[in-house]
Amino acid sequence: MGGTFDPIHHGHLVAASEVAAEFGLDEVVFVPTGRPWQKEDTEVSPSEDRYLMTVVATASNPRFTVSRVDIDRPGPTYTIDTLRDLRRERPEAELFFITGADAMAQIMSWKDIDELWSLAHFVGVTRPGHELPELDRQNVSLLEVPAMAISSTACRNRVRAHKPVWYLVPDGVVQYIAKYELYAGDAGSDGAEAVNAGTVDTGSNGTGAVGA
């Protein structure tokens, strides 16, 4: 599963887990992008941070691994190169490439799309707010997965606004964001505020209110 993963969230993890179960996959390789060329007008966090958050998020699942192929390859990231690199590393494997509905809708604009189809089986998963396109091809499958209305954009915006991201992203990712002060940006926060945004602020209003 390729992605910018800025940050990785439970929408990614549920999609990967569902596809692994449905297709009987032995391994799901998460591949953080190096330079996502279709996001060049968006500020993207350093690739090492996105890679490390992906490692933290997937560590507890023995079938989940993380690849550096895209972040170690210079230049813009194209899936054609990702799949060629993964094929070189795993010559015997049957390759599947997992994408959400929004990415699937853009796939015809991807580099070398005609050749891309021959390198893997593509699995498009449902995502709230996005229509899964009908792609009438032999090596494309569509899969309905539990709806997780989460995006990395919303997570970044929540951190900037000092709102919690607990339970939207894995606990270790909450801590990583706070520790390295990611997404503190525009909110004008200093280090202390960034720590409050992630590590210790559990969303309580400090009045002793208890919800059940």
Ligand SMILES: Nc1ncnc2c1ncn2[C@@H]1O[C@H](COP(=O)(O)OP(=O)(O)OP(=O)(O)O)[C@@H](O)[C@H]1O
């Ligand atoms: N909630 C979700 N449910 C299903 N698929 C998802 C979900 N979020 C992301 N994906 C898919 O995961 C892949 C990587 O997504 P990406 O890292 O760009 O996350 P994002 O939440 O879309 O990020 P951003 O908001 O920054 O654009 C894409 O194929 C995307 O469609």
Ligand SMILES: O=C(O)c1ccc[n+]([C@@H]2O[C@H](COP(=O)([O-])O)[C@@H](O)[C@H]2O)c1
């Ligand atoms: O190959 C391409 O031209 C291409 C264009 C846009 C996106 N992708 C891939 O699609 C995956 C999801 O991308 P994104 O930008 O939604 O995180 C990721 O692996 C990208 O490298 C690939």
